[in-house]
Amino acid sequence: PAAVLREAYREPDWLVPEIALEFALGPDRTVVRATLRVERNGGHREPLRLDGEDLALVGVRVDGRPAEHRYADGVLSIPLGGDTAEVETVVEISPNSNSQLMGLYESGGILCTQCEAEGFRRITFFPDRPDVLSSYKVRMTADKARYPVLLANGDPVAAGDAGEGRHWAEWHDPFPKPCYLFALVAGDLVANRDQFVTAGGKTVELGIWVREGDLAKTEHAMASLKAAMAWDERVYGREYDLGVFNIVAVSDFNFGAMENKGLNIFNSRYILADPDTATDADYDAIAGVVAHEYFHNWSGNRVTCRDWFQLSLKEGFTVFRDQQFSADQGSPAVKRIEDVRVLRAAQFPEDAGPLAHPVRPESYIEISNFYTATVYNKGAELIRMIHTILGPDKFRAGSDLYFERHDGEAATCEDFVAAMEDASGCDLSQFRLWYSQAGTPRVRADLTHHAGDGRAHLELAQELPSTPGQDQKKPMPIPLKVALFGELTGEKYADRLVVLEETAQEIVFEGIGERPILSINRDFSAPVVIESGRSADDLAFLSAQDDNPFARYEAMQQLMLDTLVAAVAGGKADHAAVIEAVRRTLEDERLDAAFVAEAVLLPTEAFIGDQMLVVDPEAIHAAREALRTDLGQELEPLWRSAYASTAANRFETSPSAKGARRLRTVALGYLMAAGAEDAAALALAQFEGADNMTDRQGALGMLSNSDAAERDRALDAFYARYRSNALVLDKWFSVQALSTRDDTAEAVERLAKHPDFTLANPNRMRALVGAFAANQRAFHQTDGRGYRFLAEMILAVDKLNPQTAARLVPPLGRWRRFDEARAALMQAELRRVVETKGLSKDVFEQASKSLG
Ligand code: B3K
Ligand code: ZN
DSSP: OOOEEGGGOOOOSEEEEEEEEEEEOOSSOEEEEEEEEEEEOSSOOOOEEEEOSSOEEEEEEETTEEOOOEEETTEEEEOOSSSEEEEEEEEEEOGGGOTTOOEEEEETTEEEEEOTTTTGGGTSOBOOSTTOOEEEEEEEEEETTTOOEEEESSEEEEEEEEETTEEEEEEEEEEEEOGGGOOEEEESOEEEEEEEEOTTSOEEEEEEEEOGGGGGGGHHHHHHHHHHHHHHHHHHOOOOOSSEEEEEEESOOSSSEEOOTTEEEEEGGGTOOOTTTOOHHHHHHHHHHHHHHHHTTTBTTTBEESSGGGHHHHHHHHHHHHHHHHHHHSOHHHHHHHHHHHIIIIIHHHHTSTTOOOSSOSEESOGGGGOOHIIIIIHHHHHHHHHHHHOHHHHHHHHHHHHHHHTTSEEOHHHHHHHHHHHHOOOOTGGGHHHHOOSOOEEEEEEEEETTTTEEEEEEEEEOOOBTTBOOOOOOOEEEEEEEEETTTOOEEEEEEEEEOSSEEEEEEOOOOSOEEEEESGGGOSSSEEEOOOOHHHHHHHHHHOSSHHHHHHHHHHHHHHHHHHHHHHSOOOOHHHHHHHHHHHHOTTSOHHHHHHHTSOOOHHHHHHTSSSBOHHHHHHHHHHHHHHHHHHTHHHHHHHHHHTOOSSOOOSHHHHHHHHHHHHHHHHHHHTTOTTHHHHHHHHHHHOSSHHHHHHHHHHHHTSOOTHHHHHHHHHHHHHTTOHHHHHHHHHHHHTOOSTTHHHHHHHHTTSTTOOSSOHHHHIIIIIHHHHOHHHHTOTTSHHHHHHHHHHHHHHHHOHHHHHTTSGGGGGGGGBOHHHHHHHHHHHHHHHTOTTOOHHHHHHHHHHHO
């Protein structure tokens, strides 16, 4: 398969200012009639070229007459004499045989669409590229009993009876949009209805559409939507622009949700929640995703992307916006900790491996493979750095200018940066390198102090590792929030933003009469790795005293990481400093429970592995468990009192109640690690007595790691209680796939044969197979059975759903980081995948690049 290059971008030959679509909907067969008003763009003589995939062509007419055309290799070519024409095509498609979940498909009896990035071509012939913007008129006809609700983008304009048990509805979307934002839904759905009055006084009709039995689980999503609408007005000055805003939840969906204009379609896991079935983390994720998709109405829809290389223009900016929103709704410090944890778990490894690519990629074979942590999460970090460098007011001026300048257009990342520059007067020319250079910068920071002249010298040096296709890198501007604390007095001597622009730079601080301790990259102001060589004492000091909560957390993490890496390397462990630091954190009454729970958690096995040249999963696991056991035993009374003091009364969703639940399960985990005699019984009691899913799943997770008799009892009870709820059953699969037990790989193989396991549902796939691949020790079992299992799953799923299959490939691509024996086994599986006949280009791209 051929690669598409960013440099090869050309304007479209033909524009389509208007399209009218008529759907005769049916599950086996849907007929789509599309009428396109086309206009020649520029002085060329090219035919009209329309993309199409898996379409049965019935007929083509131009200006009302049957027309000459050629359909080959996914392109319908129609020679046109004039500069404008009305082109009509009729095609047939089959929603219920569409297992890719791209285009028009069936999910649980509902007909729905997914078009981003290139799904619209599976519905009708069209120039399927984001820089062709059209206004849409849609008419749907369908069986009235089976599909009583018919929804599309924009506003409803008319509806009626079509006879023979069928009915019709028409929707018009006045805002020109690229076809990836097209959507329709037909189904037997009910709505949670509400209203939102915009700052400008317009009433918007809101609807969250679900299957009848799920209606009671839509309250949190609705509250989140209204909060997001108000927030975007307040913080970005962005008002909603249509009279209706609908959300539909479906069970089969390739990712989280989709921002179709006026008709968002969601994976039901990001809509449905009640205390009995959703954890606090699920509630937070729902609020974040509902807000994210809503925010796209401006950052993505009103201003869209010129081409798919600009994907981070909408995704990075919108992730940053949803992160800011969630931070404002709860605890900013805890939210920042969570966001950084995701970045480190998903994006840093990507940036350090064979699939590394810049935030604005240079080429792709299959664009679906580029909805990555780099484009989304590192993209959001780039926007955050601009925010930090400019400050909030100039940043807001920049975003206002960006929206004003490009409203109704398809823009580029360059347009965004230029608007930020023009509005602020700041020069961001060097900053643009962040968009084009892949890899995670490493910053070396050395602080020296001369007692004599009261000066401290901070020497900073940056290095950007080479990545596939990029050997030579230039230094980038790295905004680092830095503070200095006096070792003896605890006084804060400096607190400022340092922007490291050169390869190496020295910063001098004056008036420091005692040895200063360095606090750097506070708030994680730049997405880099800091190498500071700070001593255990200094890290312990910061973990107890830094006034920046993120820096405090970070110091503790670094202390834990240094301890664990030393233990893995030397086999000898000195746990004293960590135990002391954790003790002080647990005893600090000024800290809230949510923060404490984050701060006392050990880094994951995968993250410890990321620090090492050659990952030794067994040694890492052993070192981490040993530290957990020591922490559990040495601080047992504190864990017990944390556990007791957070004991639930009645369920509520306040931040403090959520924090208490978080700390409770963390404390339970340490009691289990300590081998406390009553720990399993405590866990079972928590499991059985819980009035909410957070406590229940928390306890189940702890039991799932253990050999206690209570384990099977809890797993069976959980299954029996929730077997008919797919979203909760996903948790049952995940909790077992994430188990730290020795027999996890075998258990996962067995679960893949469980009657409730299916390759057809992406949530279930991720719940079992995705979770297992993230379980470092189980997945990397030395006999290679984990690798074999994953390769088999990839190949099996690829036949149904290439996007979901391709997303399972990266864990095998980490082979360079493992010992020779494991690396050989992993490569062998990748080779087996690449050599399979009939492979999708999605999996081919990921697997061949992973082999390197
Ligand atoms: N824009 C969609 C993602 C589409 C993924 C296509 N493979 C959801 C989002 O980021 O908001
Ligand atoms: Zn998005």
